[in-house]
Amino acid sequence: xxxxxxxxxxxxxxxxxxxxxxxxxxxxxxxxxxxxxxxxxxxxxxxxxxxxxxxxxxxxxxxxxxxxxxxxxxxxxxxxxxxxxxxxxxxxxxxxxxxxxxxxxxxxxxxxxxxxxxxxxxxxxxxxxxxxxxxxxxxxxxxxxxx
Numbered sequence: 156x157x158x159x160x161x162x163x164x165x166x167x168x169x170x171x172x173x174x175x176x177x178x179x180x181x182x183x184x185x186x187x188x189x190x191x192x193x194x195x196x197x198x199x200x201x202x203x204x205x206x207x208x209x210x211x212x213x214x215x216x217x218x219x220x221x222x223x224x225x226x227x228x229x230x231x232x233x234x235x236x237x238x239x240x241x242x243x244x245x246x247x248x249x250x251x252x253x254x255x256x257x258x259x260x261x262x263x264x265x266x267x268x269x270x271x272x273x274x275x276x277x278x279x280x281x282x283x284x285x286x287x288x289x290x291x292x293x294x295x296x297x298x299x300x301x302x
């Protein structure tokens with residue numbers, strides 16, 4: 156019985172180590188991997204026009220107190236950060252006149268539009284709305300080699 160338990164523990168330990176090694180080999184996703192759909196971005200544009208453009212501008216260049224959501228300043232502020240960080244910022248603080256009023260799906264649509272406007276490619280799967288999946292997507296200003 157003791158040998159069986161020791162063998163079982165060793166097998167579980169090896170399985171855990173294999174899973175960790177596989178996870179470590181999985182390449183990180185970034186916004187150049189097509190992390191949103193074109194439909195999601197189109198729906199996000201409609202929401203952005205209705206709820207965000209008043210402050211951030213139709214061209215996403217920002218106005219007065221609202222920061223730009225496109226171009227060098229935006230990418231400089233967010234490059235290297237997780238998409239989840241931007242998602243949370245939008246979800247909890249926007250729109251300025253009604254913070255937190257966007258649900259998760261709407262927040263993902265607005266973020267998809269912002270990414271699309273910044274010339275990141277659309278893909279086949281929608282931008283996720285859960286924290287873990289969004290934390291695994293990095294915003295990178297420069298297109299990685301081979302993408």
